[in-house]
Amino acid sequence: MAGYEGKAVTSDVNSGTMIYEPILEEGVFRFDCSADDRNTAFPSLSFVNSKVRDTPIMGTHTVPSYLPTFECVLGQQLVKIELPPGTSFYGTGEVSGQLERTGKRVFTWNTAAWGYGPGTTSLYQSHPWVLAVLPNGEALGVLADTTRRCEIDLQKESTIQIIALSSYPVIIFGPFTSPTDVLISLSHAVGTMFMPPKWSLGYHQCRWSYDSDARVREIARTFREKGIPCDVIWMDIDYMDGFRCFTFDKERFSDPKSLVKDLHLSGFKAIWMLDPGIKSEEGYFVYDSGSERDVWIQTTEGRPFVGEVWPGPCVFPDFTQSKARSWWAGLVKDFIANGVDGIWNDMNEPTVFKAVTKTIPESNVHRGDTELGGCQNHSHYHNVYGMLMARSTYEGMTLANENKRPFVLTRAGFIGSQRYAATWTGDNLSTWEHLHMSISMVLQLGLSGQPLSGPDIGGFGGNATPRLFGRWMGVGSMFPFCRGHSEDDTKDHEPWSFGEECEEVCRLALKRRYRLIPHIYTLFYMAHTRGTPVATPTFFADPKDVRLRTHENSFLLGPLLIYARFFFFFFGYELLGLDQLQQVLPKGIWLSFDFDDSHPDLPALYLQGGSIIPLGPPHQHIGEANPTDDLSLLVALDEHGKAKGILFEDDGDGYEFTKGGYLLTTYVAEVESSVVTVRVSKTEGSWKRPTRRLHVQLLLGGGAMLDAWSTDGEILQIVMPSDIEVHSLVSASKKQYKIRMELASARSS
Template structure:
């Protein structure tokens, strides 16, 4: 046995024996002989928070990540003391704390170990910074798998990996490169078919080791701050992700156009070039809703200015683009050019809003405009000022969205690519150095941007996108995966990153389609578009220095396939909008890795490529050149091949043939998939029917469709339409029950129901118990029904 003295000699310090405890409402405090305090708070019956301090008292409890409106409250809480340990019990969990060394074990009510400390909490005194490196190690069992941590460029299952969280500008990053742009210190463990989650809410540079250094040990540590983490019990991964998403918050609904296709490049200028690009989309009939202006639209890269040579009348241009269905999105970076004649700089200087070095002067760094100072977005007064700067862009000029970039924060020509660590931050009244504030700087910038755009876009909804983010940023912004590369490997990385972001609470995410750096082949671009239309955020973006990356930069075959898949995305907008509604209402991720979809099937635990789009569509991208098919895993259940309508029984790996203009897409049997007609942009068409693709299944299946006015806030007053279709299939009949909620009346009056995979000929059709006439010959040719939208029960009877 190793004694405390021996461990201290090795450099690590540990809690000694517990000498007292105190129970205060939802929290229990444990005090050790050597002044360690452990505070355990029962947030909910299945969600427990652990805070440790080594100084005998806790600092102010403050977090940017936790959503103030998260649900809390428990049904049962009991604290008992035994000879060797203390026990805290809720209606879902038992938490045991050893008296001798403060080690913690968590059990379900059946006595199964969910998670237990290995060495548990320990720390190392960091004399360089005059604080502690705080550490936690947990015992890991054979076969345990790990998922999450945001957009890491590595395989889905993190077992065997060591990862680092420090927001970093990683231009042209590679597979397994660490760290990247975002910091989401949340992971999901899966062992013996039970899932749990750990959210380590610490904004310092953090590390996670999933049995990399030691085979049966998982550990996480931070270069400062508190050991402060939340344990979330499943047992389903769905429960863990939903609880975490509730804890860190959910966004508002975006305007529907934000879920359309977006086109971007560094850079579209002057105005004639922008108009040329937008006109070409309309000419080729490739739907597109947003055009982006990168840094060259500004005067010398000064934020909130326009280059009048390139864009002499931005208000007129933005209005003309809007008439053609294009929403204009502009980039805004954090670096404010040092220029006494520049109004934004002058005002920030007068009000003392810039970040300062520890010894007093403003922190100065080089980015696109040259030498810059940087606003301290951790100061609420600065955030309020920043929000107000968007009045001209949004209210006067008519810009519809803002893109925050370089906000890791990125600084050029310095080895660490960012601020010096001694830069000071307000941190909402909890003053600190950049070591603590670095990882949340980008999120606070996006937060300030969101409040500004929302204020001036009202009564419409705002659209914000950010490159850097910390846990909880999803409340304010969408995101993309940063400066990727036009390679097949990066197509593989993008697929995993967006799945991982989805189960890490940040659902509204996509990648730069085609790759930002270097030039894709027509084949690679095509395969990327085919994946990208199934990502919540869908945008082509490139660095532009290697040539063009619009769909027409390639041959006519690529143009045609791009149109085919972007058309499919626009048809699926009601399905995608419904996914988003379920994400914000219920915390259900929009993309589901197979392990999330069916964790009890061990075959899913190491799958990377396949994912569930929404609840009922299975997608598997083609990730290699010259491929007209691939092996893929079909999860358990029955699935229809979207292209051929042939039925496949899942639970096995199969070979799927595809063409160049297809990727493997399957629809769950029993599903009803809603579709709009193809539009060149959201709101272009008025239409009188909603298409419903109904895939036959013997048995029961539920499908839902959410709709509202597609923008604005009336949905928060109950003006939405939420349809629930319950399908029951039998050998020779099918029943569809329709339940409606909400006060919004959709523009269409009828449904066109495509009947797919029916095993019988239809003899009669009843609507609300009344038989209706139908043209049998035409019906057998077309296989669809047109019915009024007001029905309650549709009964199809076979011969």
């Protein structure tokens, strides 16, 4: 059986200006080479609903600000969009290298890329998407809506060129007022991220592999004994019986239910790996049931394709078929009964060993559902294979318990994967270069619609040094997804594995994260419901400020600015880090603070003037939190003496929040006649406000703050000190900060 190779063009060369029609909402346009191309385009797998992409909206009189041109040559469609000089490019999905993408070229072809570098052009995921920030701070987004291998060429200044097999539509979002507005509009097309269970925002500890349930229990016990916060322990492939998915090694993991029960009693969740490669072995229940239902990817001769992966010869589910997805979801449902809290989909590019291409042949056949594109060669579905696997896994977890939110982590993905799974940045290395790149990589995923991501903290391949691991944990504890993970032949990479000083840095870093969980969880609620990003580049604070557009050592979590301290080691020389360089902050008021935990290995923290963020106690795991815990509000007034912030609260799991079972509080602060009044200005949801103490910390600058206590929901007034008193408080705070930093430096030297 032969798959579809792509639609032929009527001549060797075709060119012109693309035709357009408005879709989705005001300011969004679909472009095609011709009306015939528009009518015969493949269904969209990136859009939540392909019909939305294919249905023009009526009654709009706006026209596009920019018109792409196209050229069709030998079956390839080249699209070019020229933008004003000074335009900056971002996005392009999971990519290594610099934050600002001008001068780069990316190929969207999901690829296993162990030890990738800054020049690697294809990684594990494909996002044929560019976010362009114009010189005036406005922004637009460009989506090439094709699943095929795609070249995104940004080598020419202010010009986007996209090359892929003919033919495909291009969707342009904007220009809109800000980059955030573009991402919100994108989310209306490709969907917002799933609402994560609150526990998944804690720290995750992983290794390839914890080789027995006894070792897992030891890891869990050590976290609690050492007072290092952690919520999740992960099981890599060695928990399986001979790498057979949905099985457990009878000796080393003989009773997974008992293991998970013990983990739950200590406040841990357990996440287990499932790969797509199913061992081709009669008598293995997964292989037998899949063969009975005829769910495997086929060769051109109509036989199941067999490729080598961890178990040996493997077959691969064809997730483009609804019957295969239902079969997989049923297996997942049964698997969850073992106490599984989350599932990790790895190797789903899909990766095949002993193959030059590292994947299955492009000529293999997928008998896809009509609404996905029908029967096609693998080259058509390759980039969405991982997303469809994650979707099937997510659906299986929902079948197992519709009252719990699934948590799935996927290595391979496509634009739209955020609807089903979190992701990480793949097999990175324990180097300073990879630590530096991890910030830009997380940010690019967020700018491409995937907010819940992070790197393997400390690096997957190689052995981290204590200084590298501590610095990485300092930054990684602030990423949306926070997991430590390391390869099987490396030294131990748990937080206590590098000596007492590094252990203390990790403890401080993770306590910071847990104090910020109320703020981080609120950001994810906003991402889920409104499509706003979670972690963003610093220039989002002021898109017009070109100084900030290439800044890679800092990022934002809402109004919170995290400024990393990096020391790079090359050829034996230590280059100047942040401590020796002037920090580049956005314009306006940015007030520094800490939790009396300043350390040279931890990032500097700043809160934007005009903001309020909620804080909680530094629990050992999120399950310890109680609605009656003291609530802290960190307040930074703007130049007008005002501030505003929100807090989202619910059960932390399940879907009662979709039925009104939540509390969304807007807090405001305002100074008048030297008195700052803090109060609730608005609430949403049916939850009753818990009876709890409210601790307000009003930032004064230089790390100094005023503390005041009240009952949450009541009006609190704080009398501002005189200018002389403020100066004294700031001076004392700076002195204490210097002492803490010097003591920490002395201990670590």
